[in-house]
Amino acid sequence: MVLRQQQPPTADFVDAFQETIIPSAIPSSEFIDWDDIEAAIKNYEPQIEAIRDLEDTTEQAFIDGLADALMDADDTRKWIDFYFEILGERGNKYSAREGLWKFYDVQRAIDSGTRTEAVSLAEVLQEMGLQYVVDRVDIRDHYRGMLVGMETHARKNRQGTCFENAVESALSIIIDTLSENGYSAELEAEYTTAYNDQSGQKKTVDFAVFVNDRLAVVVEANCYKGGGSKPSEIRRSYNHVASRMRADDVEFVWVTDGQGWAKSLTNVLRQSYEDITDVYNLHQVEHELGDDILAYVESEC
Structure with missing residues (x-):
């Protein structure tokens, strides 16, 4: 029937x-989820404020500043995710011609007190262009734009x-x-x-x-x-x-x-x-x- x-x-x-x-x-009216985007920005407020302090520094000072933030972080993985999201990369790892960085392994090493691991990751981020972004744009606006671009998948x-x-x-x-x-x-x-x-x-x-x-x-x-x-x-x-x-x-x-x-x-x-x-x-x-x-x-x- x-x-x-x-x-x-x-x-x-x-x-x-x-x-x-x-x-x-x-x-x-729901083409872009603005509430979700603003909530994501608010979620990273401590990271945004910290990285703004690294504007217009030398390359070495920028790397040291990132490494210090990673070593002092209560939630290391959240800081790692933030840095890579600013560069448009999401996931559990980053791969390049130079090598593979598995975020869980990196986090574990940094949490155990291995500063060389934090410096190594900071050098990768600087080479990828994170310092270029920080010196030239407002990080909140940049991240907001990144999230709008990701709405295609959402x-x-x-x-x-x-x-x-x-x-x-x-x-x-x-x-x-x-x-x-x-x-x-x-x-x-x-x-x-x-x-x-x-x-x-x-x-x-x-x-x-x-x-x-x-x-x-x-x-x-x-x-x-x-x-x-x-x-x-x-x-x-x-x-x-x-x-x-x-x-x-x-x-x-x-x-x-x-x-x-x-x-x-x-x-x-x-x-x-x-x-x-x-x-x-x-x-x-x-x-x-x-x-x-x-x-x-x-x-x-």
């Missing part, structure tokens, strides 16, 4: 879906979070509608349920809709700004999940959206509808899914 009350031909469904997709789930995760938040808001309205119609309805995020078979396997879904204390509908939510193989892989996976869920009398809904579905994923969208059927974009969730779930619940009851 499926939820959709209206099941148009595949071509009509694809046209209606693509006409109402959203290009991205991220609102312009937005990959934010895309999913924003979309899940939008879907959750729409589902909450559906829950309210079910309640207004006399049903005991609840919505739970990140719900794990076991399949009703001998496999012992479990599935964690983005959202679960309970009606009269029974798991009635599960929802997975994904947004794609571009094409690629991932949506096709997800489609095959969700087709399998949908079959198993429906065998347990639980309806499976895939809510998906994004510019990726406009043209490049047309074939995947067509196959998804033919296999799963209960595929909705955010617009369809807001205008169709509530009526579909209500009709399904009424028929079940």
Whole structure:
């Protein structure tokens, strides 16, 4: 059984879906997480103030100053991370033609009192250009700019979070509608349920809709700004999940959206509808899914 009350031909469904997709789930107001950026700057205030004292010094004084700060640090690794982040490097190690510096090993040596290790790392940082940066720019502004540049990677995760938040808001309205119609309805995020078979396997879904204390509908939510193989892989996976869920009398809904579905994923969208059927974009969730779930619940009851 499926939820959709209206099941148009595949071509009509694809046209209606693509006409109402959203290009991205991220609102312009959340394009950059300014609060997170300012919090990151505040987190490094002691390091920023200390390195500002090394402006316009000699090369040797700069190296000695970095080494002194590392030797005096309560949290050596935090200072190491800060110095390298100013130069656009994040991770657990730094590698160059001259060698490899594993930060844990460096930290351990410095914490044991080995000043030569601190000096060696300071020399590497100076050679990389840390002194050049300190002498020519405001460190806070520079670091802020670095973090803005790193937002490109952060937005990959934010895309999913924003979309899940939008879907959750729409589902909450559906829950309210079910309640207004006399049903005991609840919505739970990140719900794990076991399949009703001998496999012992479990599935964690983005959202679960309970009606009269029974798991009635599960929802997975994904947004794609571009094409690629991932949506096709997800489609095959969700087709399998949908079959198993429906065998347990639980309806499976895939809510998906994004510019990726406009043209490049047309074939995947067509196959998804033919296999799963209960595929909705955010617009369809807001205008169709509530009526579909209500009709399904009424028929079940």
